[in-house]
Amino acid sequence: GAVVSQHPSRVICKSGTSVKIECRSLDFQATTMFWYRQFPKQSLMLMATSNEGSKATYEQGVEKDKFLINHASLTLSTLTVTSAHPEDSSFYICSASSPSLISNQPQHFGDGTRLSIL
């Protein structure tokens, strides 16, 4: 149980393109979803936290107008990287949690999306 699916797993696109990444909880209702970014040889850094039906809370230094997060349902959150540039190339990972989910871990991670901007 507690499966989180992230799509796409790999994106290569030109500079200036907007890219949408989807994160779905397949077998539970995720009241909270988290978006992380990981640059090479660095750890996961939280970008934002989103609660279903509410505006996302962004971490310091993360531009909310550049990284649009939508969490319209209890099973789907999306991250859109608008007008992506090479410096946005990174590994983006989502996770999901729910207070009603009995689990041995507080968050369940998607497979990640490797974004490369040319």
Added chain:
Amino acid sequence: RKEVEQDPGPFNVPEGATVAFNCTYSNSASQSFFWYRQDCRKEPKLLMSVYSSGNEDGRFTAQLNRASQYISLLIRDSKLSDSATYLCVSHNAGNMLTFGGGTRLMVKP
């Protein structure tokens, strides 16, 4: 100062060796702790939880010392398949996770 700090390594050890990783944390209010394993270009996967009383799972032993704000992971009889990055993670209010920078382990034949 980072909230969760780890020695980045890499630790290069032969198969069968015992290796220990350390981690320190600065937020004394952290509720619980975990060790995650991350393979190259993959998502992190839970390895084990960490308790003050110690936690053993096969070849892996984790320990938490709240007084020193120190966490450890011991791997016995290292296997080639243990090669990965090990992430020390604190669990805080609001179900938030804070990741350490990770310690890279390379087990060689």
